[in-house]
Amino acid sequence: MKLSVIGLRGFPLIEGGVEKHSESLYPKLDENIDITVYRRKVYVSTYSTYDHISFIDLPSTKMKGVEPFIHSFFASLHALFKRPDVVHYHNIGPALFSPIMKLKRIPVVLTYHSPNYEHKKWGWFARRILLLGEKIALKTADKIIFVNSYQMAKYNENIKKKSVFVPNGINNLPESLNTNYLNKLGVEKGKYILSVGRITQEKGFDTLIKAFKLAKIDGIKLVIVGGVEFEDEYMKQLQELSRLENVIFTGYIYGDNLYQLYTYAGIYVLASYNEGFPLVLLEAMKYGLDILVSDIPATHLVSLDKEAYFECANYEMLASKLVERSKNFKKKTYDLSKYNWYEIARAMSGIFYEVVGTKK
Template sequence: MKIVVIGTRGIPEIQGGVETHCQQLYPRIAAMGHDVTIVRRTPYVGASKGMKEFKGVHLVDVYAPRKKSIEAIVHTTLAMLKARSLNPDVLHVHAIGPGLLVPFARLLGMKVVSTNHGPDYDRQKWGRLAKFVLKTGERLSAKGSNKVIVISQVIADILSTKYGRKDTELIYNGVEIPNLSTDTDYIERLGLKPNRYVVAVGRFVEEKGFHDLIRAFASLAPEGYKLAIAGDADHEDGYSRSLKQLAAEYGVVLTGFIRGEKMRQLMNNASLFCLPSYHEGLPIVLLEAMSYARDVAVSDIPANRLPVLSPDDYYPVGNVEALASLLGRKLKAGATPRKYDLSNYDWDNIARQTVEVYRRVLT
């Protein structure tokens, strides 16, 4: 089977939840004997510029403007034309922004599977016009795709209620059980001590809620503990600059975007992981923290309400005082490893489920 994938910035080691999803999923599908091509956005390829293959997945770079308001739509148009030239059995479109052009793909004669990673129009960074475009993309991808994959029951309910799409395929995001690092040299260079810091990970955009976390941690001021945030902005803007200023004011450790051994050390030695998001699909970074057996403190948005977590892990989203109280209780209890049942989030099983969706599209 020949599959072309669009809607992601690309792989490997490119910041973002959809990007992590694709990096884990498609090498597994390629290893099952399928021909997989991912179309990448040129501004993000970085050190992997010119790379033609990653773990059996073909990589094709297509132009995208580095302007968030038009980046996705321009790249998706060009990527669909490139995909048509590759003559795939299935075009897999990720996210509702690129989903705006699902009808165009169908007009080009392609079979389309779309994955809805969540209602992106809920993100604070988008203005009124952008939110309208994203809602339109949600509607057109829901109604126009041959098959629709959703990563949470919350998203399935949205598409059923709003568009009558009741045959969505629920396939969760996944997580790999990590190879734990015993080294601490990287975190020590950051001025961090094992089990004496809180960690958060994500892009520097308003809906991630890192401003709430910094203020909550500063008000708590736990003796002997630090706060570390791994990530950065895709597009530097007023919010990301103000967040970095706030972090500097309160002595927060900012690592930038990291992967590999650096991330393993940062996660494995944290006392507590915090996800203060206002919006998520099904957060891979939360699953990753759980795979390290870290205790967690998370906002109570629907996407974060995983059955393997307890009510004591949540606080009301946006409530800085409640977040500070939760951090205080968790840190007082100490860094005790937790065992979570992550069997529903196995990438190998997710790959098999995804291929089965492709097969049903072609029958």
């Protein structure tokens, strides 16, 4: 089977939830599936080889609101003439161009990661385009994969009939024995709060910083891991908000530097206003961290005790919980058996074979 993949920036080591999802999933698909991944050339700096995966790097731009549409349009045209057995689109924006595949009766699978039009970073026009993309993508797709079961439940029976919930997974992440990166940042084992995510408004880092300032926990620092692309003004707001406080922005990091921060953190906080299925939350659970999360549907996709939740955007409530948890940071054990990437890849392989089989 020949599978073409459209809608991500690429992998390996490219920041983003969809990118991390794809880097974990595709190498584990059935070895008889020949995969072509369309990457956005401006993001590709690391080159790796994978069995049964090839890459096509097309020119792209980093212009906010334009980048995914331009790249996905050209990738869709390229895939049309390549004529794969099935095309897998990631998210509703790129899938705006999925009807192109129907010109040659190529089946389409859509993975719906999140309703992007709810994100604060998009303006009015971009939201209208994303809503149009959602309408077209849901109608065109032969099969829809939802990583969030609450999102799937919103749609009518015609959509649900061709939909399936497949959660994100978690890899076997190593605990680090090193502390050199911690030393570089000036943080001590067990004496910092950690949060990981791209610096965008929907991640709620402003709520987290306000809560941290209000909590005033002696000897504890806040470490925020994530890169900045389009949100320069938001980043400036965060830096101003955290001025003279023990807040550290690391930028985008990976490998042992990231493993060190997960291994030795006192507590992990996810303050997002909107998420699909947050991979970083699974990562924090894999490391057995004490966790606090905003009370949104996506954070209820995993099993956490009720005390782990705080009202979304309520920094005073979060501050109170940080003070309480800081009295006794402790490791926990979570059941992550449902989030095995190998099982997920087996299920996804079956979906691709099913869609192709019904079209032959």
